[in-house]
Amino acid sequence: MSPPLLFSTIEVTRQAFYRSTLSYAIVNLKPIVPGHVLVIPNRPVSRLTDLTTPELTSLITSVQNVGRVIEHAYGGDALTVACQDGKAAGTVYTSRPLPYHASEVPWRLLFTEKG
Numbered sequence: 001m002s003p004p005l006l007f008s009t010i011e012v013t014r015q016a017f018y019r020s021t022l023s024y025a026i027v028n029l030k031p032i033v034p035g036h037v038l039v040i041p042n043r044p045v046s047r048l049t050d051l052t053t054p055e056l057t058s059l060i061t062s063v064q065n066v067g068r069v070i071e072h073a074y075g076g077d078a079l080t081v082a083c084q085d086g087k088a089a090g091t092v093y094t095s096r097p098l099p100y101h102a103s104e105v106p107w108r109l110l111f112t113e114k115g
Helices: 053-073
Strands: 024-027 037-041 078-082 102-108
Touching: 024 053, 037 053, 053 078, 053 102
Parallel strands: none
Antiparallel strands: 024 037, 037 102, 078 102
């Protein structure tokens, strides 16, 4: 059996809807829009540079795979993929820092210019 998946101190094993060998994805508990997900490396790290090459490869491949699914599922035609890498970049710090993760948000063009 696989070890439990932790996001900071919260066990998220049951919330994981996607898993690869070195990363997983969960729905954001405080989404910006429906379909906002987090893609997280299995090994908790604080910074992007702390990931090994295989972990980084898995993370970005997982972002790509999950992005295709959420874009299709939510009728999106674009994605915002964001990573806040360190406190000055906006990483949320409470009593314990959140582990490094990528945030994906599906978007669709709502307005078009009439020409």
